[in-house]
Amino acid sequence: MKSAHKKLNEMRHLDPLPDMDDVQFKLWVELLEKRTGTVLPPERKSFLVTNIGLRMREIECSSYKEYFGMIAGVNGLQEWNTLVDRITVHETRFFRHPLSLELIEEYVINKKPDPENGQLSVQVWSVACSTGEEAYSLAMIVDQAFKAGGKTSYFGVTATDISPASLQTGREGAYSERRINSLDASMRDKYFSRTEDNKYKVRDYLRKRVCFARKNVLDIAGEPVSEMDIIYCQNLLIYFDRSTRIDIVNNLARHLLPGGMLILGSGEVLNINHPQLEKIAHSRVLAFRRKIEVQN
Ligand SMILES: C[S@@+](CC[C@H](N)C(=O)[O-])C[C@H]1O[C@@H](n2cnc3c(N)ncnc32)[C@H](O)[C@@H]1O
Structure with missing residues (x-):
């Protein structure tokens, strides 16, 4: 055939x-x-x-x-x-923007356990995850940062996209050697196993942390608010006009935990002026932190 x-x-x-x-x-x-x-x-x-x-x-x-x-x-x-x-562009790769991922590593290392239940958890959202490379990169970074700190922790990555075919590739989590070659050998061996058809499959324990779901980023406004530590939205906003970009950023901000980070692609959106977001000073990463409101 x-x-x-x-x-x-x-x-x-x-x-x-x-x-x-x-x-x-x-x-x-x-x-x-x-x-x-x-x-x-x-x-x-x-x-x-x-x-x-x-x-x-x-x-x-x-x-x-x-x-x-x-x-x-x-x-x-x-x-x-x-x-x-x-008819949509799905270009992506593992560890596509390392500087943004470094910021996440720092966030995870500094995350404190919940004072009410003592639990340490991190929730990440890969918005427009394409075929999954971005979501698994996020999962690897968080996993590594937690393990480096020797912390018992829980984390999950929600990976969403409009394309059912891309999501299916992500769910399967099996990539050709060419797609995997941006990873160094130690990461590859730690997080992937070889399949019979010569692919590299994300190991189950990491794959289970990543949940793929279909979601149109234009439809998130009316959704119940979930509280994310990190919302990662890169190489999507460039396809939208300016006012749609701003609407999307405003809607994403609602899904952030106080203190959580919104990471966009650098240069993808200008003049964000959201009352609850403060820009993180970084010359090569476009990121915002949701302000923590001080109770009087
Ligand atoms: C260029 S890829 C970016 C992938 C990944 N974020 C990265 O930076 O490597 C853009 C993705 O956006 C998705 N997309 C396009 N319009 C969308 C929409 N309205 N809602 C959700 N995803 C969308 C496409 O299906 C595609 O997978």
Whole structure:
């Protein structure tokens, strides 16, 4: 049986895709923005057309209009779930921004047990976790920091994304050698085991700490507030317009524990002016701490 990748490559060489006119392009851009928040500039038209076209070929649909009707219709959810994976960018890697991770290490080392029950715990949220590398990097950093301090502790990483296919890869937690090569050998051996098909699988004890769930970052406003020590949101806001970025940051801030940290991608959002957030002074990491309100 041909692999999906091989099949896709073959399809690229079939008949040219039909032209997508400007009216159709606008409809797709609007749908994408409404459902994912992503603003697709005109220069990304060929990316959109190619990926929609490949999917249409897979399901033997030859008209953008017909396919749009299918996706936008009441029964289009399943197809949308497949397409969204193809038209969003999933680039990621382990330990992508080491300086941000150092800040987390420091936070964990300094975290004090809860005065009421004596327990030491850290909850982390990887917002837009893609295929899981970011979430597992966070789990490794927290695990290491706790172990270095010889502390008995509990931690969990909640990893969310809009793409069901990416989340599934994350849940499986098995990566090729190429994807793992940004890790040094000691980390690799500590946290991964080799599989029969030559992949590196995250060891169970770390995998169990990471919970993957589908969540659209545009929908978090009305959710019950969970109290996170660290919210990590990198390489997502760049796809949104300025006001959506600010709305998302404001909504994420509600989910932080007092004293907790919100870590964004540097340069991804400017002029955050949130009454409960104070900027952490760092020249190369964009991070905020939720203020601890002093009770009178
Ligand atoms: C470029 S990846 C970033 C991955 C990871 N955060 C990193 O920095 O390596 C962007 C991810 O955002 C996800 N995404 C796009 N729009 C989203 C939305 N509205 N809600 C949640 N995730 C979204 C995509 O599915 C993709 O996996």
